[in-house]
Amino acid sequence: MALNTLPDIGGNAFSTLTPEKEKQIGDVLIRQTRARLPMVYDPLLDEYLNALGNRLVARSNDVKFPFKFYWVNNQEINAFASLGGNIVSHTGTLAVSESESEFASVIAHEVAHVTQRHIARFVEAQNQRSPLTIASLLGSIILATINPEAGMAAMAASQGAAQQSAINFTRSNEQEADRIGMTILAEAGFDPNAVPIFFSRLSQQSRFVNQQLAFLQTHPLSQARVSDTRLRAQQFPQRFVPDSQDFTLTKSRILARYHYSTKDALIIFERMLTEPGGNTRVNHFRTYAN
Incomplete structure (x- = not known):
């Protein structure tokens, strides 16, 4: 450098x-x-x-x-x-x-x-x-x-x-x-x-x-x-912290555009849509983002 x-x-x-x-x-x-x-x-x-x-x-x-x-x-x-x-x-x-x-x-x-x-x-x-x-x-x-x-x-x-x-x-x-x-x-x-x-x-x-x-x-x-x-x-109070929608959508965008190949992403995300409980906004976004 x-x-x-x-x-x-x-x-x-x-x-x-x-x-x-x-x-x-x-x-x-x-x-x-x-x-x-x-x-x-x-x-x-x-x-x-x-x-x-x-x-x-x-x-x-x-x-x-x-x-x-x-x-x-x-x-x-x-x-x-x-x-x-x-x-x-x-x-x-x-x-x-x-x-x-x-x-x-x-x-x-x-x-x-x-x-x-x-x-x-x-x-x-x-x-x-x-x-x-x-x-x-x-x-x-x-x-x-x-x-x-x-x-x-x-x-x-x-x-x-x-x-x-x-x-x-x-x-x-x-x-x-x-x-x-x-x-x-x-x-x-x-x-x-x-x-x-x-x-x-x-x-x-x-x-x-x-x-x-x-x-x-x-x-x-x-x-x-x-x-x-x-x-x-363990010194901190226990808490449940749900993921924000921004995190979920950002992760979806990264998986679709930067992590999987286009072919693999389509197969994975379309399969997610058909699984029980998988017809979600996030999985639709993943398929669209790809």
């Missing part, structure tokens, strides 16, 4: 990497991301994702800049946060989410990464290093969230000790993002139990595939982490 267009962030990382400069760097990185990945430019999907995302941001602390949410047309389960309030979700993440709370839990987790300035905090930890090394590490971390294998290769190609500390640092932030993200989720009116449910399903799914899921490469998931989120969710 070319980083020669990044603003000068100086030598003392945290004191120099102000929220304003973090936003500047984030804008450059998201432009590079949009140039590299198959972004989705769909007004209806954008409206839903940004409405959901900003609902979560409104319940967050330490918000230092406006957030913007983006879709990538990719069936893999993944989402990542960049500097400056930019968050990207794969279409596949919503496609496999069995409830709106599950999908919102992923976005809340990424919001927490941003509000806690995890990348900026890493830069602070490296403030004795040269600005060139810091810029290289920033690029490697962002690239790792987009493409784990390429990101780790970029880290390995630079100074080994610094890059390994970057990997360890980003992993150590996951627990904090889990904790804060779950609080954001609950405050926004979603079900915190969606977090361990979603994690458990991903953990089970990863046992039956040859390659690790993209989400698990950028969000390492142990059984202890699943148990920790389950225990944490």
Whole structure:
């Protein structure tokens, strides 16, 4: 990833990497991301994702800049946060989410990464290093969230000790993002139990595939982490949160246009219409959206 267009962030990382400069760097990185990945430019999907995302941001602390949410047309389960309030979700993440709370839990987790300035905090930890090394590490971390294998290769190609500390640092932030993200989720009116449910399903799914899921490469998931989120969710009042119509229709649009082939989508959705209780507005929309 070319980083020669990044603003000068100086030598003392945290004191120099102000929220304003973090936003500047984030804008450059998201432009590079949009140039590299198959972004989705769909007004209806954008409206839903940004409405959901900003609902979560409104319940967050330490918000230092406006957030913007983006879709990538990719069936893999993944989402990542960049500097400056930019968050990207794969279409596949919503496609496999069995409830709106599950999908919102992923976005809340990424919001927490941003509000806690995890990348900026890493830069602070490296403030004795040269600005060139810091810029290289920033690029490697962002690239790792987009493409784990390429990101780790970029880290390995630079100074080994610094890059390994970057990997360890980003992993150590996951627990904090889990904790804060779950609080954001609950405050926004979603079900915190969606977090361990979603994690458990991903953990089970990863046992039956040859390659690790993209989400698990950028969000390492142990059984202890699943148990920790389950225990944490029990601290919140139990609640039933029905899916919104916007979520149901957005998921239908993603399944019809970005997840299944045209032929497969028609067969699947037309079969749904004939099943008991299947003659619904959503299934009609799915067939129409295709």
